[in-house]
Amino acid sequence: xxxxxxxxxxxxxxxxxxxxxxxxxxxxxxxxxxxxxxxxxxxxxxxxxxxxxxxxxxxxxxxxxxxxxxxxxxxxxxxxxxxxxxxxxxxxxxxxxxxxxxxxxxxxxxxxxxxxxxxxxxxxxxxxxxxxxxxxxxxxxxxxxxxxxxxxxxxxxxxxxxxxxxxxxxxxxxxxxxxxxxxxxxxxxxxxxxxxxx
Ligand code: 5GP
Numbered sequence: 001x002x003x004x005x006x007x008x009x010x011x012x013x014x015x016x017x018x019x020x021x022x023x024x025x026x027x028x029x030x031x032x033x034x035x036x037x038x039x040x041x042x043x044x045x046x047x048x049x050x051x052x053x054x055x056x057x058x059x060x061x062x063x064x065x066x067x068x069x070x071x072x073x074x075x076x077x078x079x080x081x082x083x084x085x086x087x088x089x090x091x092x093x094x095x096x097x098x099x100x101x102x103x104x105x106x107x108x109x110x111x112x113x114x115x116x117x118x119x120x121x122x123x124x125x126x127x128x129x130x131x132x133x134x135x136x137x138x139x140x141x142x143x144x145x146x147x148x149x150x151x152x153x154x155x156x157x158x159x160x161x162x163x164x165x166x167x168x169x170x171x172x173x174x175x176x177x178x179x180x181x182x183x184x185x186x187x188x189x190x191x192x193x194x195x196x197x198x
Contacts, residue, residue: 010100013123014156015149016135034096042080073109104159122163
């Protein structure tokens with residue numbers, strides 16, 4: 001991937017569209033990319049590791065962090081808090097490009113920080129019915145939670161306009177290549193610009 005200044009890439013999508021797979025693939029291919037590890041009050045799933053997938057914290061701890069204004073952004077999603085700590089981002093961005101797997105509410109809040117070099121990508125499926133099957137197959141949530149996530153789809157996609165790019169995930173490889181090329185172009189632009197203003 002093209003070098004230069006480090007960038008922040010936000011990837012949002014309704015549940016089950018393939019965002020986690022793409023994020024992990026990007027990180028594997030490009031060592032420069034780190035995934036921003038969010039804080040959450042949700043309980044860990046059986047395959048999740050504290051400090052790797054999320055920092056799992058109590059509601060009390062999360063609300064303290066809100067009061068102390070420690071978050072760049074946070075949101076309540078499916079009755080749990082999720083948020084991105086300022087300290088973690090500020091430290092990681094010095095050394096790495098950063099990938100954010102966050103929802104539209106968090107994206108809106110991060111957009112208010114005008115000094116962040118950020119690109120916002122929204123991933124969508126062309127077939128809503130496939131989505132439910134994928135959520136069931138993924139087997140990470142109870143049926144009630146699957147229903148909640150599926151029902152959130154219509155509300156979620158209303159916010160497509162807050163993003164720089166909309167990518168339709170019909171084929172994972174094509175989708176991955178499109179995202180790669182968007183990021184490369186963005187990095188090149190930032191790098192050219194910073195050379196000019198030096
Ligand atoms: P899950 O519970 O499936 O891991 O995540 C549920 C939703 O929370 C996903 O849409 C994910 O992108 C979003 N999410 C995860 N971390 C954060 C965060 O730090 N901030 C915000 N705003 N959303 C997040």
